[in-house]
Amino acid sequence: MAISNRVNQRTVLLLISLIQSGGRDKPISLSDLAEFTGIPKPTLVRWFKEAENGGYVIRAVKGKRHHFIVSAKGLALLNGVCELISSGEKPIERIAGEVFTGLGEGAYYMSLEGYRREFLKHLGYEPFKGTLNLRIISKSAIYSVIKWIEKVRPVIVPGFTESGRTFGSVRIYPVRLNGELCHAIFPERRHYNADVIEVISKDNLRRKLNLKDGDIVTVDLLSWD
Amino acid sequence: MAISNRVNQRTVLLLISLIQSGGRDKPISLSDLAEFTGIPKPTLVRWFKEAENGGYVIRAVKGKRHHFIVSAKGLALLNGVCELISSGEKPIERIAGEVFTGLGEGAYYMSLEGYRREFLKHLGYEPFKGTLNLRIISKSAIYSVIKWIEKVRPVIVPGFTESGRTFGSVRIYPVRLNGELCHAIFPERRHYNADVIEVISKDNLRRKLNLKDGDIVTVDLLSWD
Numbered sequence: 492m493a494i495s496n497r498v499n500q501r502t503v504l505l506l507i508s509l510i511q512s513g514g515r516d517k518p519i520s521l522s523d524l525a526e527f528t529g530i531p532k533p534t535l536v537r538w539f540k541e542a543e544n545g546g547y548v549i550r551a552v553k554g555k556r557h558h559f560i561v562s563a564k565g566l567a568l569l570n571g572v573c574e575l576i577s578s579g580e581k582p583i584e585r586i587a588g589e590v591f592t593g594l595g596e597g598a599y600y601m602s603l604e605g606y607r608r609e610f611l612k613h614l615g616y617e618p619f620k621g622t623l624n625l626r627i628i629s630k631s632a633i634y635s636v637i638k639w640i641e642k643v644r645p646v647i648v649p650g651f652t653e654s655g656r657t658f659g660s661v662r663i664y665p666v667r668l669n670g671e672l673c674h675a676i677f678p679e680r681r682h683y684n685a686d687v688i689e690v691i692s693k694d695n696l697r698r699k700l701n702l703k704d705g706d707i708v709t710v711d712l713l714s715w716d
Numbered sequence: 717m718a719i720s721n722r723v724n725q726r727t728v729l730l731l732i733s734l735i736q737s738g739g740r741d742k743p744i745s746l747s748d749l750a751e752f753t754g755i756p757k758p759t760l761v762r763w764f765k766e767a768e769n770g771g772y773v774i775r776a777v778k779g780k781r782h783h784f785i786v787s788a789k790g791l792a793l794l795n796g797v798c799e800l801i802s803s804g805e806k807p808i809e810r811i812a813g814e815v816f817t818g819l820g821e822g823a824y825y826m827s828l829e830g831y832r833r834e835f836l837k838h839l840g841y842e843p844f845k846g847t848l849n850l851r852i853i854s855k856s857a858i859y860s861v862i863k864w865i866e867k868v869r870p871v872i873v874p875g876f877t878e879s880g881r882t883f884g885s886v887r888i889y890p891v892r893l894n895g896e897l898c899h900a901i902f903p904e905r906r907h908y909n910a911d912v913i914e915v916i917s918k919d920n921l922r923r924k925l926n927l928k929d930g931d932i933v934t935v936d937l938l939s940w941d
Contacts, residue, residue: 511725516895517894517895517934549811551853563810567806570801570802575735576795582788585786670740670742
């Protein structure tokens, strides 16, 4: 996902600066851009040289003033960045979470036939036999989760009885973990406090997303489509 | 059009840097961002402080490492910038032109009833009685114009006879001047060389776009969608 080329990275920043300064459709002079953005002129001069060499800006010299125009190729480059930005649906809220190892109860429940059948029915997949536990680090993020749960209607997997034991219902909400769509589960009978989110997926998320205890992840709190 | 607030401008640059470094959906550490972008750490620290105060990034501290996540509000800010970038159709090519005062022939022809009637019929407006003349500054831009004229099929306003005098046909192409949609005309009998574009519009473009001789303008070479 990262744009590997540093020159292109700087060019994108330069083009965005031009556009923010009103230069989408109008030439901007170096002095005006320096004034608008607060970026030092020598920095801009270097950036413009790179961008011009790449064909991303057009320079028009008039007396001592240098005017710059975002080229068609420059607009195309920015449109590529925008596709990256707007890919995927917009999250209701984003929070940070820290990966930690739970007591293994998630793995136990996810291996029960009663839950597996119900998850397949409601979510379309049999979950990996284990949950990924996330600790929410900040108070404001915990508040975001509480608001999210109030706002979004969950999918409810009903409880059941197996071998004379009853198992409670589970509320399910969609989340995205470091960009990966998966589901947060909130069992009726819950052992964790409000600062923990348990996540399930058809995949082993730790392996798929290369996560280990203590890693910080981005959690997008979503709604059902 | 310009985003007036410099803090927001810097925040946009920071968020774009994060996204280019792969941080759309994943937390990025300050060190990684500095390495990816080549932006000095102290600069990033200042930018992050501003962005965090505005709620555009989420900071998660883990030991000595600071991780940053683009917040939902940050994504919304970027989507606003992207709307600005992708507004209007994409030009085939962009060039720079310099405004100059012609010999007044354009004004003469544009005042002829024969042409006025035909322009109204073909373009849907009676043109302002004058043309805006643009000198194309670079050789590569002249080449772009020649390729554009070869590629795009013109609207042709036929010639006519008035008071025993014959007037030639005119080829018309759509252009955008500093973001303003208008038309370039290429009369069959032309007094200018390939380095000049004559532009017409229903408005007085000099007044509307606040242009004077010597001003540099952005010319988008368009096609008839």
